Amino acid sequence: MAVSIVSTDDPADVRRALNLIGGIDRFVKSGDRVVIKPNICAGKPSDTGAVTDPAVVLEVCKVVSECGGQPVVCESPIYPFPSSRVFRRAGYDDFENRYGYPLLDIDSSPSKRVRIPEGVAIDHAVISEEVLKCDVLINVPVLKTHLQTTVSLGLKNLKGVVVGKQKHLIHLSGLNEGIVDLNTLVKSHITIIDGIIGMEGGGGPTNGRPVRMNVIVASDNVVEADSTGVRIMGGDPKAVEHIRLAADRGLGVLDGFDIYGAGLEAVSRKLDLPKRPDFNRMLISGMAIRIWDAFRRPAMKVLRGEQVERRPRLGELVIDHDLCDGCRLCLEACPVGALSFTERLECDRKTCLLCFCCAEVCPKGALSKET
Ligand code: SF4
Ligand code: SF4
Structure with a gap:
């Protein structure tokens, strides 16, 4: 060899x-x-x-x-x-x-x-x-x-x-x-x-x-x-x-x-390589965001009357709505139908398998992984 x-x-x-x-x-x-x-x-x-x-x-x-x-x-x-x-x-x-x-x-x-x-x-x-x-x-x-x-x-x-x-x-x-x-x-x-x-x-x-x-x-x-x-x-x-x-x-x-x-x-050259998922960091980040979701965010929503979105956890799919042009290619690429588009692209986090087939096809780079 x-x-x-x-x-x-x-x-x-x-x-x-x-x-x-x-x-x-x-x-x-x-x-x-x-x-x-x-x-x-x-x-x-x-x-x-x-x-x-x-x-x-x-x-x-x-x-x-x-x-x-x-x-x-x-x-x-x-x-x-x-x-x-x-x-x-x-x-x-x-x-x-x-x-x-x-x-x-x-x-x-x-x-x-x-x-x-x-x-x-x-x-x-x-x-x-x-x-x-x-x-x-x-x-x-x-x-x-x-x-x-x-x-x-x-x-x-x-x-x-x-x-x-x-x-x-x-x-x-x-x-x-x-x-x-x-x-x-x-x-x-x-x-x-x-x-x-x-x-x-x-x-x-x-x-x-x-x-x-x-x-x-x-x-x-x-x-x-x-x-x-x-x-x-x-x-x-x-x-x-x-x-x-x-x-x-x-x-x-x-x-x-x-x-x-x-x-x-x-x-050789030092390129920017995507990091491996750090499961400890993912766990801590997930717990922190769950606490935030459970207490602070609903309270803020009530107090200010705001529509507050849940922040993506480490390793989750992130949607950049400013880059998305609504072409819907990602909907076809998703193997489990986790994405939907009415007024804008939404992801059902409970269904999403984090396979990132959607990010691979997005021509605008609007989908990525939270790091
Ligand atoms: S493929 Fe990209 S640009 Fe097209 S709808 Fe999905 S996120 Fe938006
Ligand atoms: S990461 Fe996979 S399962 Fe989740 S929305 Fe994208 S294509 Fe669907």
């Missing part, structure tokens, strides 16, 4: 990164059907850091074709975004017409309900048949943060091989273990992290701040690629639950592997 790091702002340097881990022909043979899975979770341009740069994916397609492989670029974006619009807005429009590389909309293509024998949180998933049948899977995530899983790299990117709304099952059953379950079933033969423009902050995966990082990482092991990605972001892979769980379950190691190319020090 090996990892390469290339310090660059040129997408063509995907070739250098691959050569440093033995070259593409170590993995792809002539006639192989090769699924390329970028992260195109939303219809945003790649300079936002939310999606994999199409120029990086194009280079991967070219490298695969040159050694006789048949590339197909596959994605199922965050529900309810439609793939066709997401491909277009993220700049993938000319892949088919100009270069002849097919784009496969997983949500409207054949899929299969498959058992996950090693599943801990989920024991089945509905997955694209193209992905299940391919000879080689090349996972091409972008280097970015995620409000629930701290980072979204290679392991997390495989959630996009699950069809549309079926992804909710993973959120409802335990996101971190569910991501690892998926990775026990679907193997990434190569992981290439596009870190030319990454993302930081708690707005990730779609509404964080873009950061120019000028780096490409390649590996034949997804856990080792992700561990390296986290270190490049200035974090500790042991502190990222799904990566640690993947290592605990034998999918790779967090350190001790060979790194070729640029050193970590040359490309």
Whole structure:
């Protein structure tokens, strides 16, 4: 197992990164059907850091074709975004017409309900048949943060091989273990992290701040690629639950592997990573707000005749009503119908599962997690 790091702002340097881990022909043979899975979770341009740069994916397609492989670029974006619009807005429009590389909309293509024998949180998933049948899977995530899983790299990117709304099952059953379950079933033969423009902050995966990082990482092991990605972001892979769980379950190691190319020090930068929930702080904050709700706030309401809202507790969904434009996409994304919109967006806190599917789809960044 090996990892390469290339310090660059040129997408063509995907070739250098691959050569440093033995070259593409170590993995792809002539006639192989090769699924390329970028992260195109939303219809945003790649300079936002939310999606994999199409120029990086194009280079991967070219490298695969040159050694006789048949590339197909596959994605199922965050529900309810439609793939066709997401491909277009993220700049993938000319892949088919100009270069002849097919784009496969997983949500409207054949899929299969498959058992996950090693599943801990989920024991089945509905997955694209193209992905299940391919000879080689090349996972091409972008280097970015995620409000629930701290980072979204290679392991997390495989959630996009699950069809549309079926992804909710993973959120409802335990996101971190569910991501690892998926990775026990679907193997990434190569992981290439596009870190030319990454993302930081708690707005990730779609509404964080873009950061120019000028780096490409390649590996034949997804856990080792992700561990390296986290270190490049200035974090500790042991502190990222799904990566640690993947290592605990034998999918790779967090350190001790060979790194070729640029050193970590040359490309690392301390990014603003979303914090892990601190359960003690959440408990104390929850108790304090309950006391406030029970005594002071109703009293103030009576005295002043004010409409006083309950403050969100740590880890709860926060709605910024000033940013919300009422598009209602979040209502479709919520798996349990906790959101409603009459005069403005409201969340039924008793129903809300804190899955944050709604925050992932909000185009205005109006939904976030109380920290
Ligand atoms: S919170 Fe976001 S997704 Fe929901 S209605 Fe407002 S703008 Fe739309
Ligand atoms: S309202 Fe709650 S349950 Fe619904 S999508 Fe948002 S975080 Fe998840």
